Amino acid sequence: MFSIIIPNYNGAQFLPNCLKSVKTAIENCPDCQFEIILVDNASTDNSVLLFKKLTDLLKIKNCKLKINSSNFGFAKAVNQGIMAAKNDWVVLLNNDLTMAPDWFSLISKAITKNKSNKYSCFCGTVLNKSGDKFESQGLDFNIKGKCNNISNNLNFNPKLLLSTNSEIWGSSAALVVYSKDVIKKIGLFDEDFFAYEEDVDLALRLNRLGYKTLYIPIALSFHLGGGTSRNMGNFRSRMDTKNWFFIIIKSYSSKEILSNLFPLIEERLRNLSGLIKNTPIFLIPQSIISTYGNVIKKIPSMLKKRKRIQILLKSKL
Numbered sequence: 001m002f003s004i005i006i007p008n009y010n011g012a013q014f015l016p017n018c019l020k021s022v023k024t025a026i027e028n029c030p031d032c033q034f035e036i037i038l039v040d041n042a043s044t045d046n047s048v049l050l051f052k053k054l055t056d057l058l059k060i061k062n063c064k065l066k067i068n069s070s071n072f073g074f075a076k077a078v079n080q081g082i083m084a085a086k087n088d089w090v091v092l093l094n095n096d097l098t099m100a101p102d103w104f105s106l107i108s109k110a111i112t113k114n115k116s117n118k119y120s121c122f123c124g125t126v127l128n129k130s131g132d133k134f135e136s137q138g139l140d141f142n143i144k145g146k147c148n149n150i151s152n153n154l155n156f157n158p159k160l161l162l163s164t165n166s167e168i169w170g171s172s173a174a175l176v177v178y179s180k181d182v183i184k185k186i187g188l189f190d191e192d193f194f195a196y197e198e199d200v201d202l203a204l205r206l207n208r209l210g211y212k213t214l215y216i217p218i219a220l221s222f223h224l225g226g227g228t229s230r231n232m233g234n235f236r237s238r239m240d241t242k243n244w245f246f247i248i249i250k251s252y253s254s255k256e257i258l259s260n261l262f263p264l265i266e267e268r269l270r271n272l273s274g275l276i277k278n279t280p281i282f283l284i285p286q287s288i289i290s291t292y293g294n295v296i297k298k299i300p301s302m303l304k305k306r307k308r309i310q311i312l313l314k315s316k317l
Contacts, residue, residue: 001032001108003180004091005081007074009041011095012050014224019051021098023058029104035062037084039077042070073194078173082188085180094174096224097126106219107177110165120179120211121203123171124219125161132156135223138168138215139203143256144263145244147200161217168215170203175221182211186312190246190305192298196236197243204251205309209316234278238291241271245295249302251309 004022008015019036026034038051048067055063066080082090089111093099107122126136126149134156136149149172151160176199186205189198203213248257248264257264272288279287 001087001111002034002089002091002104002177003081003085003087004034004036004093005078005085006036006038006093006095007041007077007081008038008043008047008051008095009071010043010045010047012043012045012047014096015047015050016054017098018093018095019054019058019060021101022093023060024101025099025104026060028101029108032104032108033062033087034104035064035086036060037064037066037081039066039068039081041068041072041077073191074173075189075193075195075198076191079188079191082180082183088180089177090180090183091177092173092175094223097175098222099175100220100222103219103221106216110214110216111177114214118212119167119214120182121171121206121213122177122216123168123175123213124216124221126172126174126221126223127156129222129224131220131222134160135225136172136174137217138213139170139172139200141169141200141204141207144260145248145267147197162215163217165214165216168213169207170213171199171215173199173202174223179211182206186211187305187308190250192246192301193243194239196239197247201243201247201250204247205312208251208309209312233280234275234283234287237271237275237278238287241268241275241291242295242298244268244271246298246302249299250306 006018022036036055040048048065051065064084066084068077078092103124106124110122123138125134127133128135132155134151134154137151139147140150141147150168154160183202186209190201193201206213244267275287275291276284
């Protein structure tokens with residue numbers, strides 16, 4: 001039923017806790033079939049060896065390992081995992097995240113009840129590592145050019161969890177379940193994003209094509225956050241800046257761009273401000289030229305992808 005895909009880059013320090021939590025969650029869902037696929041982006045630590053040792057030590061069955069020759073980024077690593085998956089539902093799992101023991105049990109029950117196939121995406125509540133703050137209760141998209149994790153950084157209180165499952169706009173890719181067939185149908189993750197906002201881009205395509213996301217509030221997980229990228233300087237700022245341009249070029253209609261032009265410009269200026277703030281002063285010119293140069297370079301590719309999305313939208317009608 002579930003193919004668990006773990007993209008990894010120098011995440012050896014996180015793998016023990018991650019895999020231990022996965023094993024427990026699998027054991028608490030005995031009626032489901034599982035496989036684990038670790039896609040390693042040319043780690044220079046002992047991630048690969050450790051993964052082999054841990055899966056043997058923990059006696060986790062059906063484990064696969066895909067080793068890349070260089071760091072291809074989150075989106076491509078995940079796509080490789082999806083293409084290698086044998087089961088109908090793919091689970092994206094950050095290496096610096098642990099899941100509650102009943103996570104798979106709760107998700108599988110929700111999928112079983114989804115007899116009409118209304119939902120192609122399922123997610124739960126993501127908390128910080130200590131469990132005292134919310135990280136995400138799903139994604140809240142704003143057509144003005146921003147998307148936030150619902151309840152991000154709010155103090156956790158069980159009373160703030162919804163009592164029943166509910167439909168939401170989309171899910172963070174930190175821990176999420178997708179229908180493999182649907183994700184392949186809409187074109188997988190966009191590998192030009194490399195990292196960050198790729199889940200927003202995918203969720204936007206899912207929504208535009210009529211595919212829904214179900215939020216299961218009591219399915220809890222715990223995320224260290226930024227485990228792979230925290231020592232990468234202005235990396236996230238550069239990715240956020242360029243990837244939002246990609247989202248707008250690919251998926252916004254001309255009417256949406258014109259009617260939201262000034263808010264869109266305002267948000268892109270905030271991206272620029274964040275890039276400048278997070279870049280050493282002597283590297284600011286280089287970072288700006290490189291980031292926006294990449295956007296310009298990729299415009300023809302994004303326009304081709306825009307056409308493919310439009311074709312999918314017309315076929316849906």
